[in-house]
Amino acid sequence: MADPRVARGGVTFTLTGGEGPGVETTYLDAVRQALFEEMERDERVFVLGEDVGAYGGAFKATEGLLERFGPARVLDTPLAEEAIVGAAIGAAMRGLRPVAEMQFIDFISRAFDLLTNFAAKNRYRTGIGVPMVVRGPSGAGVHGGPYHSQSPEMYFVKTPGLKVVAPATAADARSLLKASIRDDDPVIFLEHKFLYRRVRDRLIPGEDAGTLGQAAVRRTGTGLTIVTYGAMLWTALEAAPALEVDGISPEILDLRTLMPWDEDTVLTSVKKTGKCLILHEDTRTAGLGAEIAATVSEKAFEWLDGPILRVTAPDTPVPYSPPLEEAFLPNAKTLLAAARQLARY
Amino acid sequence: MADPRVARGGVTFTLTGGEGPGVETTYLDAVRQALFEEMERDERVFVLGEDVGAYGGAFKATEGLLERFGPARVLDTPLAEEAIVGAAIGAAMRGLRPVAEMQFIDFISRAFDLLTNFAAKNRYRTGIGVPMVVRGPSGAGVHGGPYHSQSPEMYFVKTPGLKVVAPATAADARSLLKASIRDDDPVIFLEHKFLYRRVRDRLIPGEDAGTLGQAAVRRTGTGLTIVTYGAMLWTALEAAPALEVDGISPEILDLRTLMPWDEDTVLTSVKKTGKCLILHEDTRTAGLGAEIAATVSEKAFEWLDGPILRVTAPDTPVPYSPPLEEAFLPNAKTLLAAARQLARY
Amino acid sequence: MTTSLPTERLEDLYRTMLLNRLLEERLVNLYRQGKVVGGLYRSLGQEATSVATAFALEPGDLLAPLIRNLGSVLARGIPARDVLTQYLARATSPSRGKDANLHFSVPEKGVYSPIAMLGTLVPVVSGMLLAERMKGNSVVGMTYLGDGGTSVGAFHEGINFAAVQKLPLVLVIEFNGWAYSTPFEKQSAVRTLADKAIGYGIRGEVVDGNDALAVYEVARAAVDRARAGGGPTLLECKTYRMKGHAEHDAQAYVDPKELEEWRRQDPLARLAKVLTESGVLTPAGLRAAHEEIERRLDADVAFAEASPFPDPSLAFRGVYADDGIAERARRGIFTGGL
Amino acid sequence: MTTSLPTERLEDLYRTMLLNRLLEERLVNLYRQGKVVGGLYRSLGQEATSVATAFALEPGDLLAPLIRNLGSVLARGIPARDVLTQYLARATSPSRGKDANLHFSVPEKGVYSPIAMLGTLVPVVSGMLLAERMKGNSVVGMTYLGDGGTSVGAFHEGINFAAVQKLPLVLVIEFNGWAYSTPFEKQSAVRTLADKAIGYGIRGEVVDGNDALAVYEVARAAVDRARAGGGPTLLECKTYRMKGHAEHDAQAYVDPKELEEWRRQDPLARLAKVLTESGVLTPAGLRAAHEEIERRLDADVAFAEASPFPDPSLAFRGVYADDGIAERARRGIFTGGL
């Protein structure tokens, strides 16, 4: 059975490599650091969820928080996502900054009504904001099967009033979780479980929050624009050298925030390269790629030298068995085939 | 306070007019007829939901069914959408053909988990299909406010395993509800409440089911393709004469089925007109317009003479007060402005 | 008459229930004139349940009503004109026309809007109380749920969470016999909804919901217990929905005899009787109260009818703290009705 | 020994519980060798609860397990190799590699897969029973829920629906003290989960979940009552989770003394004791059973390990009855890993 890491190309999952200042920190530790530092900074911040206390969370993202901040601010809840999210909404409406953990992001489906009908619409209807974060492990690649591998971003990107963040690097996991906690609106924060222990950055503890809504140009190029986010950033970076060899120099954009996504950076890049390819792990139909393609074809039509292509998962649930999951997940091969076709225009 | 009908142009909401064979039937009666005739035809078909029995449903779509088919096949349920949909799923898995009513489609949010995680994935995971229909009144235009006006289609179009149907005419309401009940997969059937009593067709009782997945060309033209569905079809038809005057002859496509949507008909039309405009009542970001625009820019790029434009509601909840709701809903004015801009290419 | 309420509070209780009823009559007139935008949800016959429970709260406590709890928000000091402007969808309403009827919040008064999805307030109000406890405040929260609403999963998850956390929550179950057209025997197999408290390890109470003084006493005990750290109470008020689910519903499914019996249990008449018999109020006092309220309502209705509808541009504002986000989705783009 | 089970069924009960345990030991070995794809969820110490409840069903009845109810599916005639191939994610498994562990359905045997979201089986199995009643079949349904799972709203909506409809449902509540790392006092404020039955107007029962014969008798009574039209039963089995939530969990949060006490309550040892004392089985017979099962498992494990992984193309099939739909989304398009 193939090691998913190999299956995903075994690239070096870091942008800051071995050198430079700061401490080498995994994506998972970056999440924990952000929670720790925000709870230190602001006593209104607290975490709640299943097994987040003594156990430190199913993935250990909240480990050590109970010891430092005590049971009132690190709340083990019953097995009830609607209670977790509902309590977070109410606490946020009364001035606190709750961070609710979904043990796996798949279970956010149980709180869909409260998120889309209560949290998302509250400011618009009543003027009362709901500054909360719902975070959890998202995405596939670890053979979790149909219920521990989902990418639910579009259910929330689709819902006015919510923000959606999906970091691809350890540095962003920390800085954008901080920014999400400080944001005045409800944020769905998608941590990619495949990256938890696979990606690292050298981070300086205590560094400040980032800014939501800004994409990062991970690689500058002139031949074609690849727009992606989450774990697929690493697939794009893995494919880049091969494209370079073909004389196609890709510009790789990491969206980081999915709602509101950084239209300006995407349009600027596409106007430069004239070609746009979107890569995401989410299934194809009505994925974020659709919104980006629609926006580009609406606002950058005159600059396009070729069709806008999407490289995505097929429209199926996430299968469990390794060969099936590998067939489900877009990879560098698929991306190269698409990029080469697009380059021919 | 403006009458929404006037606000929507007061067009003649019928395609078959006064003449011709058959009985003049409203969209609402067409729904009721489909239920009645399918229950007559197939004893496996039954309806369940809140107040569907003696009361005949909040909008009277199930009126008369109890008298004809009795309480076992016309089931009043507790106030619990997850119980309603869950029971429907289980009954479908054991060979029946349940039709579950959501009193307002907004409440389908309460059954989101069961629909997207149980019904949608069951065939893929276990080989057992879930032939059920979840139907209810969708859409705005009647001052229902944020919780009685929503267009939830994309939450289900986004979910592999579900089908989504949204008829715009009385004839389709009947023939496609029949087709949905006979379909072997779970179907979300969106009835537009603004059309319930406003649109009519001359229908011959007992006529057979239609076919899912096929768009209808409601108006042939050569100047530009307008892709729409649901109540917005009537807005498109309302705007057509004015466009004709401008010398822009629009081809108007009514998708009817949103998942799977009729890619072939859309691409054929766009390849003919060279211009594509999508009109929907749903909010803009990640609406179906995004998927259509993405597909067109992917597969018909060489045929496009201009950008793909979307005319949609803004990214907000549906406001309640008439002037706000009118500002929220796309109308013929907005459509004309967009079509005229596109025509300039 | 046994009550712990002092005389002036008793008068106030009666006036508030009367205001509930007279304001609703004004709304009915406006509805018949086609001036109410959307539906009108009556509370006729349920005034004691709404008003007397809310009366048990202290300043600074929280209350989240459902749309039938008109009396509860009046008891918390929400002016009649706010309700009128809401139903008329005017710019002067608390929601500025963005949402309907009792869907509005006034945090300064501790009043929070429900959403349509029944049951969802239970976990949300629990979260509010959790926050207040974390802030060190002794705040009690009260919210409502109908016999039908108790079937919703959000109620279950919320009340269980409140029970485990021993939160100071008073959940008033308004048993009025119907959920739209659905009779209780199709809603649940239990006799007494308060029995559900046993399954959550919390206190359950049942009271005659049309006896304002009795309702007040149990509600007061529940509020005091909650504040003292005794945890949540399921407080079931047995009452009856005297009108259809909404004004459009002729309630053909209701046995007229049953309505007639309950008419004799009218909570306002019952309270007037005990208060006059016990000398708290005189017949003249009742009339005076009635006239004064009607006079005020004349002004409130006039104000509401004279109020403008909101400016269309409001439709595009307030989705996010940063209005730029929703605006950006519109910039140069064809959305809405222009 | 008091039991209504005839001798050969008693032997069968013991063999099935033993198979549950020995099969699980094989799975542990495979897991340690890295051959199990994903997690392994143990049922050690809970075999009596799973097996003895499922034993109360008749042919044609329905059973929907959770992932810890290995013994329940074995009792319903699912072969060990189906479980092995599932955990090894092979093409020969009932789900053909599409889903994990006990997430598979075998309708011919009336066995239906859970989904991960706990509580959701309650309304779904209720719907199955509603369908069978409409078809005129006398079918009983049994499903399971942990102490943690009872906090989920779907349980509430489903059991209330079953109660109102008087459906023949036996809902086994497996009280094993923990929900992952969460102790029961953080899960609920009640002592006995069966008390929740009161709030739904149905029958509640509590039994020592490690006493196979006792579990069988209450389960049997609940199944008979259900079949006779007596409606649903909440059957709480008091047992204990002897291992971590899954094999990766060292259960550091569990008091070793508590584990030690429960080890003395091992359901398999207890059953072996009564059966030998009462002469139903001899020590030699126990050994023989053990050896025979191990021999069979050798073959089953070999079969599973020799089984191929599914063909990648299967990933794209079976979303809809018409495979064309999902295929169309791929035609000429770059999806998946090619």
Ligand SMILES: Cc1ncc(C[n+]2csc(CCOP(=O)(O)OP(=O)(O)O)c2C)c(N)n1
């Ligand atoms: C979750 C949910 N489903 C459906 C509805 C539609 N609905 C509005 S009120 C109502 C009946 C409510 O009955 P009950 O809870 O007894 O309150 P009452 O109207 O009697 O005060 C229904 C079904 C809703 N508001 N919420």
Ligand SMILES: Cc1ncc(C[n+]2csc(CCOP(=O)(O)OP(=O)(O)O)c2C)c(N)n1
């Ligand atoms: C709705 C939902 N939320 C979260 C989870 C993640 N999860 C899986 S098992 C588990 C603990 C279950 O505890 P319990 O119900 O007592 O069953 P046990 O594991 O003890 O058999 C959790 C939290 C889930 N499966 N479903």
Ligand SMILES: [Mg+2]
């Ligand atoms: Mg009621």
Ligand SMILES: [Mg+2]
């Ligand atoms: Mg447990």
